[in-house]
Amino acid sequence: MYVAVKGGEAAINNAHRLLADRRRGDRSLPSLTIEQIVAQLGLAVDRVMAEASLFDPSLAALAVRQSRGDLIEAIFLLRAYRTTLPRFGVSVPLDTARMQVERRVSATYKDLPGGQLLGPTFDYTHRLLDPSLLEDQDVEEPARRPAPEEEIMRVSDILAHEGLIETDGTFPDDHVAGDLTREPMEFPMPRDLRLQALARGDEGFLLALAYSTQRGFGRTHPFVGEIRIGEVELEMDVPEMGFSVSLGRIKVTECQMVNQFKGSAKAPPQFTRGYGLVFGQSERKAMSMSLVDRALRAQEFGEDIVAPAQDEEFVISHSDNVQATGFVEHLKLPHYVDFQAELALVRGMRAEIAARDTDDDMQEAAE
Amino acid sequence: MDVAKDAVAAAGGIGRQRAAGLLAKATKDELKAAWDALADKPGVRPVRGPETGLVMVRGSIGGGGAPFNLGEATVTRATVLLASGTAGHAQALGTSKEKVRLQAIFDALWQEGATQAWVEAALLTPVEARLAEEDRRRADETAATRVDFFTMVRGED
Structure with missing residues (x-):
């Protein structure tokens, strides 16, 4: 039964007014600017862009500000915004080999062309709170050293020269990359669609699944072949101009995970791979994505599907935090009528049992 | 001016592609300053936009394999007629x-x-120089974080 009920309009208006007040907080403090959020909370902005699946640092910062720092709320806001815009087209695939690298590390080779470039990392910090950040102290300029004119070669290409690793994933030539924003989800799902879902998936969810594979629930024996972070050129074919043109640059994080072998009667064993690519700087997410990508390829490699991280329907159906929060949080909305029905049901059951007990008691007394 | 001549020779091809790429990376302030500095401002009629929309950004599986849809980016486009x-x-x-x-x-x-050389000199060349300088600075800052491994030698040789 569905019953329309009106009311609460004034309460809702005042609640939103109160929200705006609490968002602003103490008026004697300066208000945060969008530029400050982009510049100083950049990794929060990156996470919002990645999981909203929309690259735009200023709008993501606006969403962070509007949501009071609730990042899933910010992701929701940005997702909603994107639905208001037309799509102009599809980019040329990003060429991460030509990245302006800001960080690049490999756990598989110590000495490799381009070297181990730590970049702006939290690694090797002692995770001690820094009281100097309580004050607005001057910050040193970064150190500089002339960069060599050396190509920062992809680790997968190094291994590929010897045929020791599977090639980059391919599809038949007539395969068109699927798009989750245009087509309903269907399982089994090809790897390109899974990667799209993982790229926008919740970092915490993917991190937990990735961790589960390390702890034995769908083990994949991973090594970080390479993580690279930096800006890549975004290009699009423009029919009016007759060639592809740069739209600017975007920052991405890429992770090449190298996993244990697969061979067959026909082909000698070689390393398998998982791939992660994420908007902005987020190696935790890119690493998790690559681990889950590899785990989800279980069927392709003839592995037994025994763990949650290998179950594509389970992983992909639950990785989107906007969908997840929508369904979980809808429970707090009025369910008065549903609940009245449940109340009537439980009262009826109790009355039935009480009546039966009374009958039994009377019977016992009679005997 | 050689740059401009080469660009004319390749007009509609590489030259315009390079110019369009630099214009995309120019800041609003740089473009505004060049427009303000332009002595003989042309009549301009909008044909399409400016309008904001989305471009689906593609990645490649494994870095170089089949394309997949990574996520969208906001893009603004415009067409004008002089x-x-x-x-x-x-x-x-x-x-x-x-x-x-x-x-x-x-x-x-x-x-x-008539205006290509001016656009090169007043806008594209400075933007190109700024980008090169920014790239150089960032590459040098990253290079300073490169690990120089050394081997610990134990005992006497």
């Missing part, structure tokens, strides 16, 4: 309509023989 009849197109990341409108005007001015 009084001379030359059309200019522009597109850039972000939502700044004024920046992209100016970009489209300079794309048109770059295609015209």
Whole structure:
């Protein structure tokens, strides 16, 4: 039964007014600017862009500000915004080999062309709170050293020269990359669609699944072949101009995970791979994505599907935090009528049992 | 001026592609300053936009394999027509309509023989130099974080 009920309009208006007040907080403090959020909370902005699946640092910062720092709320806001815009087209695939690298590390080779470039990392910090950040102290300029004119070669290409690793994933030539924003989800799902879902998936969810594979629930024996972070050129074919043109640059994080072998009667064993690519700087997410990508390829490699991280329907159906929060949080909305029905049901059951007990008691007394 | 001559020779091809790429990376302030400095401002008629929309950004599986859809980016585009009849197109990341409108005007001015050298000198060359300097600085900052491994030698040789 569905019953329309009106009311609460004034309460809702005042609640939103109160929200705006609490968002602003103490008026004697300066208000945060969008530029400050982009510049100083950049990794929060990156996470919002990645999981909203929309690259735009200023709008993501606006969403962070509007949501009071609730990042899933910010992701929701940005997702909603994107639905208001037309799509102009599809980019040329990003060429991460030509990245302006800001960080690049490999756990598989110590000495490799381009070297181990730590970049702006939290690694090797002692995770001690820094009281100097309580004050607005001057910050040193970064150190500089002339960069060599050396190509920062992809680790997968190094291994590929010897045929020791599977090639980059391919599809038949007539395969068109699927798009989750245009087509309903269907399982089994090809790897390109899974990667799209993982790229926008919740970092915490993917991190937990990735961790589960390390702890034995769908083990994949991973090594970080390479993580690279930096800006890549975004290009699009423009029919009016007759060639592809740069739209600017975007920052991405890429992770090449190298996993244990697969061979067959026909082909000698070689390393398998998982791939992660994420908007902005987020190696935790890119690493998790690559681990889950590899785990989800279980069927392709003839592995037994025994763990949650290998179950594509389970992983992909639950990785989107906007969908997840929508369904979980809808429970707090009025369910008065549903609940009245449940109340009537439980009262009826109790009355039935009480009546039966009374009958039994009377019977016992009679005997 | 050699640059400009080469660009004319390749007009509609590599030259314009390079120009369009630099215009996309020019800031609104750079474009505005060049427009303000332009002595003989042309009549400009909007043909399309400026309008903001989305471009689906593609990645490649494994870095070089089959394409997949990574996520979208906001892009603003515009087409203008100069009084001379030359059309200019522009597109850039972000939502700044004024920046992209100016970009489209300079794309048109770059295609015209009379103004190409001026656009090169007043806008494209400085933008190119700024980008090169920023890239150099960032590459040097990253290079300073490169690990120099050394081997611990134990005992005497």
